[in-house]
Amino acid sequence: MSRVAIHTRRRFLQAMAATGAAGVSLAASPRSMAAISPNERPVFATIGLRNQGWTITSKSFKYADFAALADVDANVLGENIEKVKERQGTAPEGYADYRKVLERKDIDAVMIATPDHWHTKIAVEAMLAGKDVYCEKPLTLTIDEGKLIEKIVKQTGQVFQVGTMQRTENQQRFLQAIALIREGRIGDIKKxxxxxxxxxxxxxxxxxxxxxxxxxxxxxxxxxxxxxxxxxxxxxxxxxxxxxxxxxxxxxxxxxxxxxxxxxxxxxxxxxxxxxxxxxxxxxxxxxxxxxxxxxxxxxxxxxxxxxxxxxxxxxxxxxxxxxxxxxxxxxxxxxGILFEGTKGRFFVNRGKIVGKPVEDLESNPLPEGAVEDVYGGPVAENHTDNFVQAMRNRTQPISDxxxxxxxxxxxxxxxxxxxxxxxxxxxxxxxxxxxxxxxxxxxxxxxxxxxxxxx
CATH class of the missing domain: 3.30.360 (Dihydrodipicolinate Reductase; domain 2)
Structure with a gap:
């Protein structure tokens, strides 16, 4: 790390200790996602930034602008403010306390990538604040938390995407697997x-x-x-x-x-x-x-x-x-990975491959046109955020409801x-x-x- 970077981080830590926030402010203006035109980019914030938090953020620049970030670790927050600034040209505002993010009227949706024990509290409060939510998996720490989230989604009408990205990504292998089963290529499932x-x-x-x-x-x-x-x-x-x-x-x-x-x-x-x-x-x-x-x-x-x-x-x-x-x-x-066994055959699928005789047989007996799209419920989105933003515009629930x-x-x-x-x-x-x-x-x-x- 350069001396400039070290000096910048030290100043950031000092500022965080003194004020609990850092970064460049973006002007806030009241808005609702329902009023955004198809050509307008939604405004996002990410809460929880280490590892998967950056992963889902970095996959989303094509579809949204990031106005704010929040993390309880000032080092992680400072690093990610700089990375977002480098990617989108403007620096998001940084907060130690996620509740400051939820107070902002200009933010349409939050992406949550905190540890699991924080998911439900932040997600519920975000929906009650009028935000759509993308939350990493697993969604909850307990079964009753899941029931509460369902209740608040229904109550508020907010769009909520769970980050089970295998439903959208990984070269559609998992969608193909489900299509094979629906088309009866392994007969009745036995295990x-x-x-x-x-x-x-x-x-x-x-x-x-x-x-x-x-x-x-x-x-x-x-x-x-x-x-x-x-x-x-x-x-x-x-x-x-x-x-x-x-x-x-x-x-x-x-x-x-x-x-x-x-x-x-x-x-x-x-x-x-x-x-x-x-x-x-x-x-x-x-x-x-x-x-x-x-x-x-x-x-x-x-x-x-x-x-x-x-x-x-x-x-x-x-x-x-x-x-x-x-x-x-x-x-x-x-x-x-997942091994599907049926009365007529078996195959295995994971993020790197889909193998087995029913897969090999696709060369001579391909799936019907649109079979994968039927599993997905329409054209398969480019990635999980793409599906989320489409759902935000349509005010429908996304693929990982x-x-x-x-x-x-x-x-x-x-x-x-x-x-x-x-x-x-x-x-x-x-x-x-x-x-x-x-x-x-x-x-x-x-x-x-x-x-x-x-x-x-």
Whole structure:
């Protein structure tokens, strides 16, 4: 990093400490998306900027202008203000507190890429403030949060896109997979297996001083108040530049307090496609069976007994009984992707390939014209933001709507509850509650820390 960049960041941190905001202000003017002409670009803001926050922002410059960014880490916020300025020519205004973004009348939509435990609070408050929402997956930390989001979408009429980008992107492989199934190319589905990778535990992670520029209390937000923890070893590759072992930064996915481990990370992608293919997007399973699993720490009554190590599952095999008694297997073993098995054949699909005899047979017996578009519900958008902006203009819900996402995610949430309690769960998909298990039903919601309740 150059001396100029270091000096700029230092000044930014000082300004953040003094005022809680930085950047170049853009003039605000009252507006509503419904009044924007097809040729006018919507105005966006991104809340939560590390890794995926920048990814979804960078994919959206073609479709929208960014007037504001928000993050509780001043270092991340400063870096992203500069990157956005470089891409669009004007600097967005930066905020430590996302609520300042929601107060602005010129912003049409927010993109949310915070850790999972913040999603619902920000999304609900954004909709109540008149903003359309694009929120990263998994949408919620609990099943009851999903019900609340559905209620507020219906109440406000805001457009809400969930960031399950496999529905739009990845060379349409997943859409082709669903089209193959709908065209009967593997006969009746007998079994679906979602490989979503395992995880690793961690060493004991000590409590240390909070890094400069990070508002740790605000990062925790609705989650319980705990010490910041990290070891010196740094993460490499995607999500790099931060501690490998920590209860913050990229590693928050390994803690049930903030996320749901691999089950809610990759599971939110592949279980989504599997549920869509099974035609179960408005119902889900009736039973969840934890066939096998490994937790990195001891549990008692569904809660980890230590607070200084990762606590989400490292290995697992879960069987979800889907409509028609079709087994949906979620496993940490094998290739990452989805294996569809039917009475006439089988094929495998992931982000890099779609393979199997039914796929090979497409050379001589292609899918009917428009089959993929029929799955998508019309011409396939260029990317997920494109679909979101089209929905904003039309005032319709986009391809990854909250209802189908929540139904799918209920399978993942229930799998985690089954693992935490170590027993099979019977699920009533109509009442959306666990049958005859009061303790298990207590995990359908979580109490927010005082001062961080949803502002309704």
């Amino acid at each position: 679906v297996t979602c490989g979503i990778n395992g995880a690793t535990g961690s060493p004991v992670i000590p409590a240390i001083d909070v890094p400069e520029g990070l508002d740790w209390d605000f990062w925790l937000g609705p989650a319980p108040k705990v010490a910041y923890r990290a070891l010196p070893e740094m993460r490499k590759g995607y999500g790099g530049g931060v501690p490998l072992y920590t209860n913050c930064h990229y590693a928050w996915r390994n803690w049930y307090e903030y996320s749901g481990g691999q089950m809610n990370d990759w599971g939110a992608h592949h279980v989504d496609i599997a549920t869509w293919a099974l035609g179960a997007s408005d119902t889900g399973p009736n039973k969840i069976t934890p066939v096998s699993y490994s937790l990195p720490v001891d549990y008692k009554d569904g809660h980890p007994t230590v607070a200084d190590q990762y606590n989400s599952p490292t290995k697992f095999e879960i069987h979800a009984n889907m409509p028609g008694d079709i087994p949906l297997v979620i496993t940490s073993e094998g290739d990452n 909250v209802w189908s996402h929540n139904r799918m995610l209920e399978t993942c949430h229930l799998a985690n509850i089954a693992i935490r309690l170590g027993r099979e769960l019977n699920w009533d998909p109509a009442k959306r509650e666990i049958v005859g298990d009061e303790e298990a039903n207590s995990f359908l919601s979580r109490e927010s820390r005082k001062g961080y309740e949803i502002d309704m």
